[in-house]
Amino acid sequence: MKISDKTSVDMPIKNLISIIVSVAVAVWAYFGLIETQNKHSTQLELYEKDIELNTEFRIKWPRGQAGSLPADQEQFLLIENLFKSVDTLEKNQEMNMTNKVNIEFLTKQLEKALKDIEKLKDANREIKYSNGNGTH
Secondary structure (H helix, E strand, O other), X not given: OOOOOOOOOOOOHHHHHHHHHHHHHHHHHHHHHHHHHHHHHHHHHXXXXXXXXXXXXXXXXXXXXXXXXXXXXXXXXXXXXXXXXXXXXXHHHHHHHHHHHHHHHHHHHHHHHHHHHHHHXXXXXXXXXXXXXXXX
């Protein structure tokens, strides 16, 4: 059998149409599969990029290298203000403790001074009575 450009093939039109339709369906299915594959490939690339960014964020965020949220900034300012207030209160408390020690010391000194004054008054009365100036 020799095949050339002049070789004729007898085929019913029904078979020719079915071959053409089959080829068209096969081409349509092939391009549909390629389109789906491209869509999935693109989606995977996007997911990989998101995963890389998420991994980077997950590593850098606890270290403080990824910045901070505005709410965190506000909290940091409030905490700093609270630390300043606590420092001021601690200084006042230390000063008050020193004042308490001084007040206790002065109270003891005053009690001693009052006792000494009473002794001097008693001694003065004794002197008056012993010199004969007293009225007995």
